[in-house]
Amino acid sequence: MISLKPRSILLISAIFRVGLILVGEWQDTHMEVRYTDVDYLVFSDAASLMASGQSPYKRTTYRYSPLLAFLLIPNSFISRCWGKFLFSASDLFVGLFIRIILKQRKVPDDLCTYSMLIWLFNPFTFTIGTRGNCEPIVCAIILWIIICLINGNVVQAAFWYGLIVHFRIYPIIYALPIVIFLDPRFFRSGTKPLLSDWTSDPGKARQINSELIDKCAVCDVWKSTFTRSRILFGLISGTVFLLCTGFFFHLYGWEFLHEALLYHLTRTDARHNFSIYFYHIYLNYERELSVLEKLVSFLPQFIVQLVLILCFAKDLVFCFFVQTVAFVAFNKVITAQYFVWFFCVLPLILPWSNMKLKWKGLCCILLWMGAQTHWLLWGYLLEFKGKNVFLQLWMASLLFLAANTFILIVLIRHHNYGPVFRQHTDLKTTKTT
Amino acid sequence: MKSYFENYESLHDSSFEDFMAHQLSSSLCQGIPDNWNVGVRLSVRELSLVGEGSHRHLSSSIRLQIAAASIPKLPAHLCEVIVIQRLPLGVFADPFELQNPHKHKAFRDIAVFGDTNLELPSFQSNRSAVEFHIDAGFNILFMQNNGTEFNLLLPLHARYQPLDESGYSVVEIGEPDMLMRCSVEGKQHKQSCLFMSPPNEKAKSTSATVAWKIPAGMKAHAGFVSVITFVTALLSTLSIVYASMFLSGTKVSKT
Numbered sequence: 001m002i003s004l005k006p007r008s009i010l011l012i013s014a015i016f017r018v019g020l021i022l023v024g025e026w027q028d029t030h031m032e033v034r035y036t037d038v039d040y041l042v043f044s045d046a047a048s049l050m051a052s053g054q055s056p057y058k059r060t061t062y063r064y065s066p067l068l069a070f071l072l073i074p075n076s077f078i079s080r081c082w083g084k085f086l087f088s089a090s091d092l093f094v095g096l097f098i099r100i101i102l103k104q105r106k107v108p109d110d111l112c113t114y115s116m117l118i119w120l121f122n123p124f125t126f127t128i129g130t131r132g133n134c135e136p137i138v139c140a141i142i143l144w145i146i147i148c149l150i151n152g153n154v155v156q157a158a159f160w161y162g163l164i165v166h167f168r169i170y171p172i173i174y175a176l177p178i179v180i181f182l183d184p185r186f187f188r189s190g191t192k193p194l195l196s197d198w199t200s201d202p203g204k205a206r207q208i209n210s211e212l213i214d215k216c217a218v219c220d221v222w223k224s225t226f227t228r229s230r231i232l233f234g235l236i237s238g239t240v241f242l243l244c245t246g247f248f249f250h251l252y253g254w255e256f257l258h259e260a261l262l263y264h265l266t267r268t269d270a271r272h273n274f275s276i277y278f279y280h281i282y283l284n285y286e287r288e289l290s291v292l293e294k295l296v297s298f299l300p301q302f303i304v305q306l307v308l309i310l311c312f313a314k315d316l317v318f319c320f321f322v323q324t325v326a327f328v329a330f331n332k333v334i335t336a337q338y339f340v341w342f343f344c345v346l347p348l349i350l351p352w353s354n355m356k357l358k359w360k361g362l363c364c365i366l367l368w369m370g371a372q373t374h375w376l377l378w379g380y381l382l383e384f385k386g387k388n389v390f391l392q393l394w395m396a397s398l399l400f401l402a403a404n405t406f407i408l409i410v411l412i413r414h415h416n417y418g419p420v421f422r423q424h425t426d427l428k429t430t431k432t433t
Numbered sequence: 434m435k436s437y438f439e440n441y442e443s444l445h446d447s448s449f450e451d452f453m454a455h456q457l458s459s460s461l462c463q464g465i466p467d468n469w470n471v472g473v474r475l476s477v478r479e480l481s482l483v484g485e486g487s488h489r490h491l492s493s494s495i496r497l498q499i500a501a502a503s504i505p506k507l508p509a510h511l512c513e514v515i516v517i518q519r520l521p522l523g524v525f526a527d528p529f530e531l532q533n534p535h536k537h538k539a540f541r542d543i544a545v546f547g548d549t550n551l552e553l554p555s556f557q558s559n560r561s562a563v564e565f566h567i568d569a570g571f572n573i574l575f576m577q578n579n580g581t582e583f584n585l586l587l588p589l590h591a592r593y594q595p596l597d598e599s600g601y602s603v604v605e606i607g608e609p610d611m612l613m614r615c616s617v618e619g620k621q622h623k624q625s626c627l628f629m630s631p632p633n634e635k636a637k638s639t640s641a642t643v644a645w646k647i648p649a650g651m652k653a654h655a656g657f658v659s660v661i662t663f664v665t666a667l668l669s670t671l672s673i674v675y676a677s678m679f680l681s682g683t684k685v686s687k688t
Binding site: 387401402 | 649
């Protein structure tokens, strides 16, 4: 059992990240292969353009909200590492928020600690922020929204949700589950919703939750769609999104709208990436894809998202996780930084999984890493050795999707599904016959 | 190159050669009688591609020769060699990479002109050119009889190529165009003017190119790749839907 205190874990994590940032600076200066992400140079250039009163979109390939460039303006006059420290601090906040969420749900201390460690010492996640990738900010805000929701703070949750959808767009997939989650049985005016506590007994969990899962989520939505909480959430988040978007459109015009929003909605990239669609897109790049083809490629994503939401919305954190895994896996473009989107939610669902690390858990980890490594090997031969291995690389991406699907199904099977909230009146367990 | 793109929309060899022949000739150094007597010779001694895969370096070894008698006439400290490397469709130089002061501190200036989009495939992009300005003063002052050499290492990246039955596309990169520019005393004030190699000297080495073989998609794959991609997506979808509805803890309990 780990006996490290959370404060110590955060301190060690912080020191480790500062060290990585400093080593990264040395590597950038003295070695051929840079440590810093290419995107960080893009953000920094955009920030210095903004600092000199120009549009950040003068920097080619800057495809983010001007907010990000604004946050990095100190790169120009404090230190070029300012952004990395900001992203790494967000990274630490994610670890802290993981603990806050789990403690609120009465998860035992050791499980909370393991969950924090899974995020803070995951090699993938600690390199993301220290290399200058901005995803930790997104993750921290998503987790803060979860904290607001489980504390019944709908207004604040809505504000941050509107902001984060403006900042990164993909969290729009959480809109419907949040609306379903704002169930009037739990969200009553003037009353804080009651959290369902963690339990190690899956049988007890099913018993407690049985009364709440015997109704179709769709029926709940249609019965009581326009509740105060839901309207408030929709209005506030929509207003924040439109205000931010409108303000930056006023400042930077169509260039902002195209680069920061429309590009991401319509993005197809013929260059190789983890998506199964990349080779299909490349082979058909010279002709316009028909409406039917575009629809067919969008349908799997749409169907999976809808089914996952309808099945798991009440268990909001688990719903976020499975939705994000599926969203990334079925996306037309997949780059490694997208994995952080579900890595930040993974520690929050593990205490509710009855899958043991030995050996099922380990197998899932090895399968996922193996499929990724397999793809990377073919990618290396194509990009760095100049071999025509497009077909093999595409097959590797099919295997990667298969691995993601398999692991998702295993996690669904082993998850002790349970709504986050319970009703204010005492539950009577129902007898099943 | 800036002047070129003020007059032309995109880079074509014929337009560029026309530009070099006619428009730059008006900038040749006139104060010194018979420009060619200065005996400036700029030639490419060696041109090669270094590295493998989609990211390589174009290595150019350039020799500058000036007739010994002419060296004292030149304002050496005010001269620079200008090298213009025209790139074919299919490869590009990253302008931000070229701004890296650590790698390119030997150059007075480097810039990329033309299509600088880093992401488009070659069949949706236009050509580009890279212009180097190298301070020639030190090299002129201490020039040996056989001239002085500059080595350029230009990082290049391959774009995605048009589909090809063979699975590869070959891109050829030719020698760069070279000039020397000096600030000389004119009749009234200092002005910059250009020295170029005599046309007959330049023509000798125009046939040297390097070939870069870049992987390309094969049209024969199009049919089955699309079908299998969509079938795989469909199977994954059905699996996840089945697991969510029937294998998870969200079963409807019977009372």
